Amino acid sequence: MKKICLTLVGIYMMMLHAFAQYQDKDTTFYISKPLKIDEVNLVSSYYSQNGDHSAITGGIGTEKVTDLSNGLDVTWIGWDDMNRKHTLTAGLGFDHHTSASSAYVSKTGASKTGGSRVYPSLNWSVENAKKGNEFGLGLYFSKEYNYSSFGLDAEYSKKTKNNGEFTGKLTGYFDRVKMIYPSEFVQVVTVTAASGGGENRNKIPTSPRTTGTLSLSFSQVINKRLQGIILMDGVYQTGYLGLPFHRVYFNDGTPNIENLPSQRLKLPIGMRLNYFLGDKIILRSYYRYYIDSWGLQSHTASLEVPVKITPFFSVSPFYRYYTQTSVKYFASYEVHTASDQFYTSNYSLSAFDSQFYGVNFRIAPPKGLFNGLNSLELRYGHYSQTTNLVSDVISVDLKFK
Amino acid sequence: MTKQTLKKLILVPVAGIILASCANVKAYQKSRLNDSEMILGNRKVEKNELNFQSYREGASGANGGKTGGGCGCN
Numbered sequence: 001m002k003k004i005c006l007t008l009v010g011i012y013m014m015m016l017h018a019f020a021q022y023q024d025k026d027t028t029f030y031i032s033k034p035l036k037i038d039e040v041n042l043v044s045s046y047y048s049q050n051g052d053h054s055a056i057t058g059g060i061g062t063e064k065v066t067d068l069s070n071g072l073d074v075t076w077i078g079w080d081d082m083n084r085k086h087t088l089t090a091g092l093g094f095d096h097h098t099s100a101s102s103a104y105v106s107k108t109g110a111s112k113t114g115g116s117r118v119y120p121s122l123n124w125s126v127e128n129a130k131k132g133n134e135f136g137l138g139l140y141f142s143k144e145y146n147y148s149s150f151g152l153d154a155e156y157s158k159k160t161k162n163n164g165e166f167t168g169k170l171t172g173y174f175d176r177v178k179m180i181y182p183s184e185f186v187q188v189v190t191v192t193a194a195s196g197g198g199e200n201r202n203k204i205p206t207s208p209r210t211t212g213t214l215s216l217s218f219s220q221v222i223n224k225r226l227q228g229i230i231l232m233d234g235v236y237q238t239g240y241l242g243l244p245f246h247r248v249y250f251n252d253g254t255p256n257i258e259n260l261p262s263q264r265l266k267l268p269i270g271m272r273l274n275y276f277l278g279d280k281i282i283l284r285s286y287y288r289y290y291i292d293s294w295g296l297q298s299h300t301a302s303l304e305v306p307v308k309i310t311p312f313f314s315v316s317p318f319y320r321y322y323t324q325t326s327v328k329y330f331a332s333y334e335v336h337t338a339s340d341q342f343y344t345s346n347y348s349l350s351a352f353d354s355q356f357y358g359v360n361f362r363i364a365p366p367k368g369l370f371n372g373l374n375s376l377e378l379r380y381g382h383y384s385q386t387t388n389l390v391s392d393v394i395s396v397d398l399k400f401k
Numbered sequence: 402m403t404k405q406t407l408k409k410l411i412l413v414p415v416a417g418i419i420l421a422s423c424a425n426v427k428a429y430q431k432s433r434l435n436d437s438e439m440i441l442g443n444r445k446v447e448k449n450e451l452n453f454q455s456y457r458e459g460a461s462g463a464n465g466g467k468t469g470g471g472c473g474c475n
Contacts, residue, residue: 041445043445043446043448043449045448045449045450047449047453049453049457067453069449069452071448071449073445117472119471140471142471142472144473146473147472147473149470149471149472151470151471162423162425163423163425163426164423171468173469173470173471175470175471177473209470210470211468211469211470211471213462213468213469213470215462215468219441220423221423221426221431221434222423222424223423223424223426224424224426224430224431224433224434225433225434227434227439227441228441229441231463231464231465232463233462233463233468235462235468235469237469237470243473264469266460266461266462266468266469268460268461268462268463268464268468269463270462270463270464272441272442274439274440274441276433276434276436276439282436282438282439284438284439286464288460288463288464290460290461290462290463292459292460296459296460298458298459298460300460306438314438316438322454322458322460324458324459324460327459348456348457348458348459349459354457354458356450356454360444360446362437362438364437377444377445377446378446379444379446379447379450381450383453383457385457389457391453391457393449393450393453395446395447395448395449395450396446397444397445397446399445
């Protein structure tokens with residue numbers, strides 16, 4: 001009797017086990033996970049510049065500028081019940097600059113030399129790892145005393161079966177330029193006592209500037225140590241494309257305001273190749289060719305060589321060379337004539353070569369540094385142009401995870 | 402033969418050779434490719450460098466940074 005009972009219990013247990021193995025394929029599901037903070041980045045930079053070709057004073061005069069920039073990005077990641085990854089990034093930037101030449105927007109040098117800019121942003125993307133595609137949207141806003149901007153973009157990317165990825169992005173910026181003219185061009189309206197008294201200036205009008213960009217890129221893993229990407233932008237700008245406080249002096253000494261065409265088409269195409277050499281050295285290379293409808297052509301080439309002193313500490317010297325031709329409408333101080341239709345003495349649109357070199361330090365131990373600080377990067381660079389403009393920039397990036 | 406034609410004659414076959422030699426790299430073979438300093442983009446710490454370059458130079462774009470608009474720059 002005992003044997004029969006035990007046998008029956010055993011058979012019953014086997015039947016239970018058999019049912020436990022059964023799985024209905026149609027009932028497979030994913031559990032959605034709400035958005036949680038994944039990463040926080042704080043990037044700060046100090047920039048200092050000097051030169052002697054200020055556009056505000058017609059291509060002569062000091063270009064002394066200092067700028068302190070701060071940016072904070074917070075990234076949230078979550079998954080929906082279809083196992084798609086959602087990424088939301090909110091950014092806030094704040095810059096404060098001083099510019100010695102800004103004092104000469106007023107003919108007497110009495111204009112203020114400092115200014116601030118605030119620029120928030122919001123980006124959302126959803127990635128379907130199974131299908132290998134990703135879609136994203138972005139919103140951007142920027143405000144400073146003489147310029148305001150509203151931008152938005154939409155992006156789509158698709159992975160190929162052989163470790164490649166296509167990306168396309170459409171971006172639009174809808175900007176307003178405050179028409180602040182040099183003081184000698186501003187009409188001062190005297191108001192009588194009957195209408196309120198005192199001296200009054202006309203309200204400052206604004207002009208629109210619109211920029212549309214189509215960005216395309218293709219990245220490819222070439223082998224276990226080498227990968228590259230080709231990037232191309234097609235940019236169309238329309239509206240007020242100069243700055244109203246940039247002076248141009250004609251050959252007879254008369255001052256005028258910079259006058260540039262109201263349309264510009266730009267076509268940059270760039271390529272990156274990154275190669276892991278041996279066990280400790282990486283070669284990061286970049287080249288860009290640029291051409292636009294104002295006649296400017298340029299070449300940019302850079303090489304950065306991260307050297308991994310330890311797996312968690314790297315030192316990366318870098319060098320960048322840049323050369324450009326002038327736009328059709330550029331001439332230096334007192335060279336333009338009254339018969340020129342378009343004219344500028346802004347030396348950023350002149351012909352020059354430049355060099356930028358420096359070093360980047362990165363510390364990223366696996367357990368982080370302290371108080372959630374995951375990695376620290378410190379970067380210094382020295383920049384010089386053949387126009388005699390020189391600058392230094394030092395930046396730090398703190399990443400918290 | 403112009404300079405531009407010569408550049409195309411060199412760059413196009415080089416790009417073709419590189420792409421044609423793409424190896425089929427498995428996920429477990431990507432340890433070097435996935436290194437943080439092998440990313441095919443700018444470091445976050447470079448952001449303000451790209452900004453000042455777009456202000457001081459006539460060219461912009463094709464680098465993940467500004468292409469125009471959004472600031473009182475070129």
